[in-house]
Amino acid sequence: MNMIKFRKSSPDKDAKRVLVVDDEPTFTRMVKLNLEGTGNYIVKTLNESQRAVEVTKEFTPDIILLDVVMPEMDGGDVALNLRNRSVTKDIPIIFVSAMVSMQESRKGFYQSGGEHFLAKPVDKDTLCGAIETVLSTSQ
Amino acid sequence: MLRSHLDTLQGGQYSLIHIETLDKLRSFDLESICHAILLDMRFGRDYSLETIRYVGELQVGVALIALCRDHEQLTRYKEEIHMLDDYILAERLVEGELSTRITHAIRRRLKEQELLHEKMLLQSLLDNIPDAIFFKDRESRFTKVNRAMDEIYGQYHKTIIGKTDFDLFADEHARAAFNDEQEIIRSGESLVGKLEKETFEDGHINWVNTTKVPLRDDQGRIIGTMGISRNITELKRAEDTLAQERTLLKTIIDHALAGIFVKDLHGRYLVINKRHIEYLGAPSDADIVGKSIYDFFGNEEADRISAADAKIMETEHGIENMVDYRHRADGSELWLLTSKVPLRDDSGRCIGLVGISLDVSEQKRNERTLKTTIQMLEETKLQLIEAEKLKTVGRLAAGVAHEVKNPLNVVSLGAEYLENHIEEPEEMLEIIRDMREAVKKANDVIFELLDYSSPHKMRMEPANINDLISRVLGLMRHNFNEAGIKVEEALNGDIEPVCLDAPKMEQVFINLFLNAISVMKKGGTLTVRTDLIRMKSTGSNVSSAMTELFRIGDKIVLVEVLDTGTGLSQSDEQKAFDPFYSTKATGEGTGLGLSVTRSIVEMHHSMITLKNRLDTQGACISLLLPAATNRNEYD
Numbered sequence: 001m002n003m004i005k006f007r008k009s010s011p012d013k014d015a016k017r018v019l020v021v022d023d024e025p026t027f028t029r030m031v032k033l034n035l036e037g038t039g040n041y042i043v044k045t046l047n048e049s050q051r052a053v054e055v056t057k058e059f060t061p062d063i064i065l066l067d068v069v070m071p072e073m074d075g076g077d078v079a080l081n082l083r084n085r086s087v088t089k090d091i092p093i094i095f096v097s098a099m100v101s102m103q104e105s106r107k108g109f110y111q112s113g114g115e116h117f118l119a120k121p122v123d124k125d126t127l128c129g130a131i132e133t134v135l136s137t138s139q
Numbered sequence: 140m141l142r143s144h145l146d147t148l149q150g151g152q153y154s155l156i157h158i159e160t161l162d163k164l165r166s167f168d169l170e171s172i173c174h175a176i177l178l179d180m181r182f183g184r185d186y187s188l189e190t191i192r193y194v195g196e197l198q199v200g201v202a203l204i205a206l207c208r209d210h211e212q213l214t215r216y217k218e219e220i221h222m223l224d225d226y227i228l229a230e231r232l233v234e235g236e237l238s239t240r241i242t243h244a245i246r247r248r249l250k251e252q253e254l255l256h257e258k259m260l261l262q263s264l265l266d267n268i269p270d271a272i273f274f275k276d277r278e279s280r281f282t283k284v285n286r287a288m289d290e291i292y293g294q295y296h297k298t299i300i301g302k303t304d305f306d307l308f309a310d311e312h313a314r315a316a317f318n319d320e321q322e323i324i325r326s327g328e329s330l331v332g333k334l335e336k337e338t339f340e341d342g343h344i345n346w347v348n349t350t351k352v353p354l355r356d357d358q359g360r361i362i363g364t365m366g367i368s369r370n371i372t373e374l375k376r377a378e379d380t381l382a383q384e385r386t387l388l389k390t391i392i393d394h395a396l397a398g399i400f401v402k403d404l405h406g407r408y409l410v411i412n413k414r415h416i417e418y419l420g421a422p423s424d425a426d427i428v429g430k431s432i433y434d435f436f437g438n439e440e441a442d443r444i445s446a447a448d449a450k451i452m453e454t455e456h457g458i459e460n461m462v463d464y465r466h467r468a469d470g471s472e473l474w475l476l477t478s479k480v481p482l483r484d485d486s487g488r489c490i491g492l493v494g495i496s497l498d499v500s501e502q503k504r505n506e507r508t509l510k511t512t513i514q515m516l517e518e519t520k521l522q523l524i525e526a527e528k529l530k531t532v533g534r535l536a537a538g539v540a541h542e543v544k545n546p547l548n549v550v551s552l553g554a555e556y557l558e559n560h561i562e563e564p565e566e567m568l569e570i571i572r573d574m575r576e577a578v579k580k581a582n583d584v585i586f587e588l589l590d591y592s593s594p595h596k597m598r599m600e601p602a603n604i605n606d607l608i609s610r611v612l613g614l615m616r617h618n619f620n621e622a623g624i625k626v627e628e629a630l631n632g633d634i635e636p637v638c639l640d641a642p643k644m645e646q647v648f649i650n651l652f653l654n655a656i657s658v659m660k661k662g663g664t665l666t667v668r669t670d671l672i673r674m675k676s677t678g679s680n681v682s683s684a685m686t687e688l689f690r691i692g693d694k695i696v697l698v699e700v701l702d703t704g705t706g707l708s709q710s711d712e713q714k715a716f717d718p719f720y721s722t723k724a725t726g727e728g729t730g731l732g733l734s735v736t737r738s739i740v741e742m743h744h745s746m747i748t749l750k751n752r753l754d755t756q757g758a759c760i761s762l763l764l765p766a767a768t769n770r771n772e773y774d
Contacts, residue, residue, distance in 0.1 A: 005562040024545055030552035037556055069541070098544040121548035121582055124555050 009039045016135065019061035021046045021078065022096065023070040031065065034124040041131070049073040053081050056088050063131055063138075065118070068097035092138040094118055094130055109133070144237045152238060161190055169194070174245045175202040175224075180212060188219060195222030198255065202248035204241060224248050271347075271370075274354060276363040279303050279320045291370075309338040320351060320364045327353050327361060334375075335368070346375035398475070398496035401482060404452060406431045406445055409491065418475060418496055420467065448479070452489050455481045462499070474503040515687070536588045543585060551578040599743075601636040601767040604644075604696055608667055611648040618652070623662030634671045634696050635766035643739045650736045651700050651760055658704030658758070666701040671766070684746055685763065694766035703757040707749065 018041045020028045028045035035041040044059045046052060049070045056064065064082070068075035075095055082088040094109075098120040109118050109130040118130050148155060156173060158164050169176070176194060180187045187205070194203045205226040207213045213226055220226075225244040227237065265272055271288035275281055281299050284292075292299050292307055299306075304313035312335060319330055329352040337345040351366035392399050398415030402408055408430055413423040419435040421427065427434075433441040451457060457480035465473040479494040554575045561567055612619075612626060619626055655665050674689040689695060733749075740747045745764040752759045 004564070004567060007560045007562050009560075024549070026549040027545055027552075030549050030556065033556040034552050034559075037559055098541040098548075120544045121551055121578075123551060124559070 009037055011036065011042050012039050015040055015042045016063065016131070017041070017059065017061040018043045018063055018065065018131065019046065019052075019056060019059055020044070020065045021049055021052050021070075021075075022065075022067035023047055023049065023072070024067075031127065035127065035131075038124070038128060040128070049075070049078050052078045053085065053088065056082060056091065061091060063135055064091055064093045065096050065127075065131075066093050068095050090138075092116070092134045094134055096120060096122070144232055144234075147235070148238055148241070153241065161186065161193065164190065165193065169197065169201045170199050173201060175204060175241050175248075177204050177206055177241070179206045180216075181206070181208055181229075184215060188216065191216070191219045191222050195219070198252075200249055200252045202241070202244035204244050224251075269370075271368040272366070273368075274363060274365040275320060277324055277361070279317050279364070282363065288368075307339075309340060312337050323351055323353050323364050324361050329353070330366075334371075344372070345370055346372045395495075396497075398494075398498075400494050400496075401491060402431075402448065402494070403491040404489075406433075406448055414498075415496060418465075418473065418498070448492060451479050451492050452481055455483075455489050457481060457492075463496075472500055472503070473498065474500045511687075536585075540585045540589055544582070547578050547581055547585075551575060551582075554578065598640050599638045600641070601638050602641060603634070604637050604639070604698060604764065605630040605632070605634065605669055607639070607641060607644055608648060608669070608698070611645055611652065612667070615649070615652050618656055619665065622656045622659065624656060624659055625662075625664045627664060627666040629666060629668040631668075631670045634669050635694055635768060637696050637743075637764045638767045639743055639764070640739075644743070647736050647739050647762075648700075650733065654733065655700065655702040655704070659702055663703035663757075665703075666699070668697075668699040668701070670697045670699075671695070672697050688744060688746055688763070689765065689769075693769045696764045696766055698762040698764070700760040700762075701752055701757060703755060706751045706756050707758050711749075 018035055020031050020043060022028045022031075022045075025045075025047050028047060032043040032045050035043045044055065044061065046055050049067075050072045052064075052066075052073070066075045066078055070078075075097075079093050079095075082091065082093070094116045096118045108122065108126045109116070111117070116130065116134055118126065145155060158167075164176075178187060178190055178194075191203065191205070194201065202224040203222065205213070205216070205223050207226055207228055209228055209230055213220070213228070224247055225240055227240055265285040268285065269287050271291055272285040273281055273288055274283040280301055280303050284299060289299070304316045307313070308316075316335065319333070322328075323330055329350065331350045333349050333351075335347050335349050337347055339345070347368040348371050349366055349368040351364050353361045354363040354365045356362050392410070392412045395412060395414065398418045399410070399412045400408055400415045401410035408427050411427045416423050416425055416427055419427070419432075421435060431441075432444050435441075436444070447458070457478065459478045461477050461479075463475045463477050465475065467473050475496045476499045477494060477496040479492050481489045482491040482493050484490045554571050558568060558571045558575065561571070608630065609628070612628065616626075652665070659665070672695050674685075674691050674693040674695060737747055740762060743764060745762060747763075748761045750759055750761075751757070
């Protein structure tokens with residue numbers, strides 16, 4: 001068996017800070033791996049949604065990927081809490097969910113009611129594309 | 140002197156018997172002992188008178204001849220002289236005269252006897268016959284009537300002699316009778332057996348059968364009329380009652396809601412009412428009496444009916460409520476409920492049959508509709524159960540999808556990361572790529588499942604299906620080119636618009652074309668045809684599904700999608716539209732495509748069938764969509 005050769009990557013100096021909130025640790029880990037693998041992002045993951053405000057204040061992300069369906073506090077409440085605080089209210093949020101109708105989920109990334117959505121399953125390119133799109137419009 | 144005359148008789152033509160007294164004369168049966176009696180009036184008046192009266196009143200065939208002395212003596216018997224057949228004046232008698240006179244007297248006596256007899260017969264006829272006999276003069280006055288007539292009409296009048304019919308009857312009859320009689324007098328011709336209605340002044344009515352003949356005198360001149368009338372009032376009443384019953388029966392038969400008929404032993408109609416004539420397919424006023432079933436039906440049908448009739452007449456057992464089916468001339472159905480019984484004459488012999496037929500087509504139709512409805516309900520029930528199951532599956536699918544999507548996404552993102560960061564060995568990268576591909580397929584399955592179970596909301600608008608097909612073919616041009624498939628469009632420009640939900644119908648064609656591509660991996664030809672057809676009949680060549688969806692005369696847009704693939708196996712044909720049935724290799728398809736397609740087609744009140752092509756190898760999918768112009772009738 002040959003040795004596995006791994007390509008290393010380190011974050012750029014102007015890498016964007018991304019907070020990923022999802023109750024599923026394996027999912028957040030995979031998102032972190034893929035995003036940081038590009039070298040363009042520094043990713044912090046959070047699996048306890050009720051700590052979202054606290055962690056956001058600490059980490060000061062450029063953008064938040066927020067799961068909609070979570071056991072402790074769902075994505076809607078988390079977003080409300082963030083937007084009620086002056087420190088966090090301007091950080092853009094992309095909602096990520098598996099519970100969307102199929103027409104929309106086919107598109108992967110879409111807007112609805114002024115919010116941005118990503119439909120699971122997502123791949124790396126869709127993730128990056130969505131983040132870049134939202135960041136470019138919010139600045 | 141007399142003695143000498145008598146002697147000349149003796150020994151000649153006559154023999155003489157001498158009777159001295161009247162008593163002795165009375166003791167004899169005169170006709171058996173003599174032909175003539177010579178009465179010598181010279182014995183004395185009393186004796187002579189008594190003898191004349193005795194013999195005269197006997198009225199037998201024995202001539203009575205008086206022998207007088209002279210004229211003077213004879214005149215003393217003025218009152219009785221008509222009873223004598225002859226008299227002889229003795230003093231004037233010449234030789235041979237006596238014999239001649241006796242002979243003539245006997246002859247006269249016999250003649251008179253005959254006349255008397257005839258008169259007696261005639262009188263007894265007139266007196267005893269119950270028919271009214273009358274004689275009238277030229278002015279139609281009664282001159283003589285018999286006893287019967289006198290009794291019948293005499294109760295209203297003291298005597299009818301000298302009266303006319305105008306005195307006896309109401310004017311209506313009297314005038315007619317008078318005219319008849321005047322005509323007889325004028326023409327000399329008899330009037331025989333005329334039915335006359337005699338209305339009496341008190342209003343009661345007699346019906347008589349009258350014969351009148353001219354009455355002539357001995358010169359042959361018509362001096363009046365005579366006639367005989369028989370009272371047939373009772374007979375007439377019986378006849379009228381019969382006629383009334385016949386009319387009643389005929390009215391019932393003619394207006395019955397059933398067909399009624401009577402046939403003789405040879406199957407010829409003796410009686411048939413209008414309704415049954417209609418059942419035979421003939422105009423209701425046609426003359427059917429004497430015709431048979433062979434005049435209305437083909438031999439095969441007529442033989443069948445005729446054999447059934449023959450059996451009834453042979454066994455003398457009727458049939459009850461036999462259901463019989465016929466085609467009317469206009470093609471509509473005729474169901475008859477027929478009963479037949481043998482017809483017997485007075486002696487009990489079978490002489491034909493009587494039948495009655497009821498039109499039960501309406502009931503039959505209702506029965507059939509009910510059956511179809513029950514069947515449809517059964518099918519609907521099954522469909523509802525099926526739909527309910529799918530709904531459950533759908534709800535489960537949505538939940539399952541959510542639960543499955545997350546782990547799948549973890550796998551796909553993990554694999555993607557590895558693929559991007561592992562440089563070697565290449566085998567490792569291949570494994571990772573396979574994993575990603577497998578996860579992608581799993582995702583596709585989930586989407587398809589969600590598609591299948593999600594509620595469909597339809598927005599139906601009339602559209603030209605040709606345009607829709609061309610649009611889909613354009614979208615998929617790349618897919619066809621890639622698979623090396625040639626596309627032939629045979630779209631009929633004259634088809635009519637169809638009410639459809641465009642995105643859904645597009646999905647139908649996408650599914651059908653994707654299927655076609657999957658069965659023609661090594662290339663081939665895809666043909667799409669459209670045409671406008673009409674629902675012609677509901678015969679055996681038309682499926683029940685089609686009969687349920689379309690009515691005769693409906694315009695239908697037909698779309699055929701033909702491929703040159705491997706065709707279908709028998710199980711394909713039966714199950715192709717079932718959910719999860721697939722001929723694709725595991726992993727290549729979910730088997731939901733055609734099932735979804737059929738659901739959509741059915742929502743369009745249309746039908747889809749799949750069968751093998753007849754002209755070449757491959758399958759043919761037919762879509763039958765109702766033209767939008769039919770729609771009003773359905774809604």
